[in-house]
Amino acid sequence: MAIGAARLKKAIASPLDVKVGDRILFGKYTGNDINIDDQEYLILREEEILVKRSAELPKRASGKK
16 A cells, blocks of 8 residues: 655665565564554554565466467
8 A cells, every 4th residue: 555765774764675566475463453544554564574576577477378
């Protein structure tokens, strides 16, 4: 849905590896659930992401013709 602008490490901002549209996998008990206007959101730290698939990668070709 959306991401922050940067992460802070020792008071230095560095860009995130995750972009809007990327598909990610994360652990079952990671992140924090919040509700805003009856909509549920999950807030994650970048360190909690296990796998990321970039939105820029082409989809895998199917072997069927």
